Amino acid sequence: MTSRTWFVTGAASGIGYELTRLLLASGERVAATSRRLEPLEALATGYGDQLWVAALDVTDAAAIRRVVNDAVTRFGRLDVVVSNAGFGVLGAAEEVSEEVLQSQIEVNLLGAIRVARAVIPHLRAGGGGRIVRMSSTGGQVGDPGMSLYNATKFGIEGFYESVAIELAEFGIGVTLIEPGGTRTDFNRHLVLATPIPAYENGVLGQIRGMLTGDVDPELLRRSVTGDPAKVARAIVDSVEVSPAPRRLVLGRHAYEAITTVLRDRLTALEAQRDLAYSTDADDIADSA
Numbered sequence: 001m002t003s004r005t006w007f008v009t010g011a012a013s014g015i016g017y018e019l020t021r022l023l024l025a026s027g028e029r030v031a032a033t034s035r036r037l038e039p040l041e042a043l044a045t046g047y048g049d050q051l052w053v054a055a056l057d058v059t060d061a062a063a064i065r066r067v068v069n070d071a072v073t074r075f076g077r078l079d080v081v082v083s084n085a086g087f088g089v090l091g092a093a094e095e096v097s098e099e100v101l102q103s104q105i106e107v108n109l110l111g112a113i114r115v116a117r118a119v120i121p122h123l124r125a126g127g128g129g130r131i132v133r134m135s136s137t138g139g140q141v142g143d144p145g146m147s148l149y150n151a152t153k154f155g156i157e158g159f160y161e162s163v164a165i166e167l168a169e170f171g172i173g174v175t176l177i178e179p180g181g182t183r184t185d186f187n188r189h190l191v192l193a194t195p196i197p198a199y200e201n202g203v204l205g206q207i208r209g210m211l212t213g214d215v216d217p218e219l220l221r222r223s224v225t226g227d228p229a230k231v232a233r234a235i236v237d238s239v240e241v242s243p244a245p246r247r248l249v250l251g252r253h254a255y256e257a258i259t260t261v262l263r264d265r266l267t268a269l270e271a272q273r274d275l276a277y278s279t280d281a282d283d284i285a286d287s288a
Helices: 014-025 038-050 061-075 098-125 147-168 203-212 217-223 228-238 252-271 273-278
Strands: 005-008 029-034 051-055 080-083 129-134 172-179 247-250
Touching: 005 014, 005 061, 014 029, 014 038, 014 228, 029 038, 029 061, 038 051, 051 061, 061 098, 080 098, 098 129, 098 147, 098 172, 129 147, 147 172, 172 228, 172 252, 228 247, 247 252, 252 273
Parallel strands: 005 029, 005 080, 029 051, 080 129, 129 172, 172 247
Antiparallel strands: none
């Protein structure tokens, strides 16, 4: 198989790092980007020209376009783009500061949109390709304490639902990755809002204690089940599937949670059928 060129954001840690390592070991070429370069520079000594590393802050629109263009200059083309950069905020909606609110949206939502806008012209010019965007169970299921994170994941899924239709005629496929809890440093790097006492004894207080306090190792093992190396392998395998799967749900907890919420949502929708139809204009209702 001819090697492809992958462009990966957030490549220095977690699933992005596992993916980069797997791709290099498989003989693929990788343009790996991150705000923190040390882990990637360590990889470079073993893979030479296969790996191109660049610093990238996805809140900088001009830098995104510059780095994408530099990657194309370096490798000649892009085949697969993995938009992975992001972080989480833990706190009730009213607890989160304006600064953190802006940062969460800038990185997870606007940054991901900007990456897509920068790479799409190159994929079109190359005759097709694949865009993979890291979402999460939180792109389908609401979680107390993660409302801002959920907002960015629901938002990017809506963005790609439309973009996927726009890009299909150019041979560009789109896949949203929806893993459940995965054994990376995601929880350790959560940005924590300043708690308001009113939430201390409720569900958010329990979640905050579980994620930031002394956690029972067995509870943690059973709650966070995803293997980042297996997630990376599933992402690579998905690129071989045509047409591109619109979503890839990874992990038993993700599958169960998403299944439950979609069934409940459909049941609620079906119960509103008569009400939905009743609000059509009379000339439409009469012709139905």
